[in-house]
Amino acid sequence: NDDQDSLISGVLRVIEKENEVIVDWRPLDDTLDTSNILCAGKVYLLVIGGVHSVSPEILFYATTHANGESKWSFLFSLTDLKSIKQNKEGMGWSYLVFCLKDDVKLPALHFHHGDSKLLIKCLEKHVKLKKDPYTVTMGRFSKVTNYIFDSFRLSDPSSQRRPPSEMADFLNDAIPGLKINQQEEPGFEVITRIDLGKQPEVSRREPVSAEEWAKNMDSEGRILNVDYIKQLIFKGGLCHTLRKEAWKFLLGYFPWNSTKEERANLQRRKTDEYFRMKLQWKSVSEEQEKRNSRLRDYRSLIEKDVNRTDRTNKFYEGEDNPGLILLHDILMTYCMYDFDLGYVQGMSDLLSPLLYVMENEVDAFWCFVSYMDQMHQNFEEQMQGMKTQLIQLSTLLRLLDSGFCSYLESQDSGYLYFCFRWLLIRFKREFSFQDILRLWEVMWTELPCQNFHLLLCCAILESEKQQIMDKHYGFNEILKHINELSMKIDVEYILCKAEAISMQMMNCKVKIF
Incomplete structure (x- = not known):
């Protein structure tokens, strides 16, 4: 026909x-x-x-x-x-x-x-194929929306994430304007920032008090208005006396809608489960361990790391400290819980603040399990989580400041490997011990987005941009400068700046030229 x-x-x-x-x-x-x-x-x-x-x-x-x-x-x-x-x-x-x-x-x-x-x-074996610049750009936009914009939590608790089919429409509402500059050279597409608008002023509040927490709990112990509580924690963190209880909710160990009785039953079950796993490695004889190289290697790594984790903190200082013994035992038990992953260097950094706050071996273990569920890919052999986050961070930074990105690339630093430690253990070695408690509890609210830690990275880099560029730092100088920021970063300032960046991105208008 x-x-x-x-x-x-x-x-x-x-x-x-x-x-x-x-x-x-x-x-x-x-x-x-x-x-x-x-x-x-x-x-x-x-x-x-x-x-x-x-x-x-x-x-x-x-x-x-x-x-x-x-x-x-x-x-x-x-x-x-x-x-x-x-x-x-x-x-x-x-x-x-x-x-x-x-x-x-x-x-x-x-x-x-x-x-x-x-x-x-x-x-492609015979001709060089170049993706259409518009298609490439929209692909990069979608990457940004996947890990930033699509996970923004709106103030309306009934709001849901947009399905993928709506993402194209969402771009028009949420992504800052970019200009596509097509160069004659094949294989290159340059994305230039047009106008993100001014960063809004952001302030923080006092930490959530025990009284505020109690007011949002019913007679059976259920947390009322969870979104409101999370917003308070995001804006001010928690007073230290609340952390032992609130962190269990933030990490997902305790369900937000559970009663006191349900939580007590959960803890009893989890206590039994923990000590059954602990007994597994405790009951391995020296002769058995000689024939179990993986367990032997895990134990060796754990002993080395435990002996150098937060030893200046009173909770872990000195020889034969009970805190060190608990760190060791929890990490060994985690090897029984997840034997495929076992122990990887850096995991002791994630556990240390949890044990310090919980002051309880079992609660610290299950909070650690919940945290590792989030961080698991960072420690897997292929390190796919780290690769993905570095790519996402690079994409986000280019969206925010393409000029700074271009400078970093000119100094062989475009892959942002100097941020590796930040991402691997969530800034644990960049802030003081008390500051990391504040930073983590803010991130665990998942406000304003699940990957708020990427905005924190951008906030730190934006704060250091002028010095890096004005002094013409090269690869070695950039790496040295970033490493020397450890323990010198103002946590409240960076939290304000990261929140301002998120608001700036949400408030801007999009135009594709």
């Missing part, structure tokens, strides 16, 4: 000749010699230099008017290729459309079994 599109089975060949590469698509019909087609529907025939070989591509179909064989097939040289249009993932069959330099668009090639990316990969 001349008026309707038809789905026609076909085979694509990529033919390499002496001076050019040809892309040839033909319908799979009686006129085509099918003897060379292996596993039809699973592979396509790749012909390079006259030698037939099988490439893991999928048989696909061309959508074209079925009014003659001449219109069903096409052939072109890669030198005539102008662009390739590819549909978005998840939007039906994957397809490609080849556009030639004379503005001719060839029929769409539909890959019913997927894997159109493999064809792109094959073509």
Whole structure:
């Protein structure tokens, strides 16, 4: 039918000749010699230099008017290729459309079994493909929204996260204006900040008092108005006497809607579970441990780290300190809880403040388990969590200050590896012990977003930007300067600045030029 599109089975060949590469698509019909087609529907025939070989591509179909064989097939040289249009993932069959330099668009090639990316990969052996700058930019926007904007908590407790389908609309409301500067050099797209607006003034309040906490609890011990309590904690933290109880809620050990009786029952069950796990490693004899290299290695690492964790804090100072013994025992028991991960250097830094606040071995362990659920990927062998966060931080910093990002890149510091320690153990070695208690409880509210720690990184870097750039710091100087910030950062100032950045980003308008 001349008026309707038809789905026609076909085979694509990529033919390499002496001076050019040809892309040839033909319908799979009686006129085509099918003897060379292996596993039809699973592979396509790749012909390079006259030698037939099988490439893991999928048989696909061309959508074209079925009014003659001449219109069903096409052939072109890669030198005539102008662009390739590819549909978005998840939007039906994957397809490609080849556009030639004379503005001719060839029929769409539909890959019913997927894997159109493999064809792109094959073509990239012969031509350099550059993503459309607009598409690249929108992709970067979506990355930002995924880890910042889509997790913003609105004041209305009934508000829900936007589903992915609404993200495009959300961009128009939440992301600061950026300008796309297309350079002539292929492979580069520059995103330049236009106007984020002025950072608002932010103030902090006094820590939540025991009286305020008690007023928001009913007669059975349920927490009332959880969002309001979290907002108070975000703006001022907690008085120290409240931390032992409130941290259990913030970390998810205690459900917010639980009663006192339910929490007491939970603690009894968790106490039994903890000591059963503790007995597992306690009952291993020396002879058994000699044949268990992993447990032996975990114990060795834990003993080394415990002996150098927060030893200036009175809770851990001195020899044969009970606090050190508890640190050791909790970390060894965690190896039984999660033997695949076991113990990795840095985990003692996360446990130390928890044990200090809880003053209880069992409660500290289960709070640590909850915290490690958040931090697990940071300590996995592939360190995927760290890689992801560094990429996200780089994307966010470029959004906020592309000029500073460009400077860091010019000094081989664009990967922000100097922030590695900040992210790995959530600033534990950057602030004083008391300040880290305040910082962590603020972050655990997950306000204004789940990844508030990335905004804290940006706030610190923004505070140090002028000195780094004015003094023309290179790679070594930047690393040295950032390391020397340890114990010199004002926690209240940085919390205000990070909150101001989040408000600045939410309040700005978006225009794509």
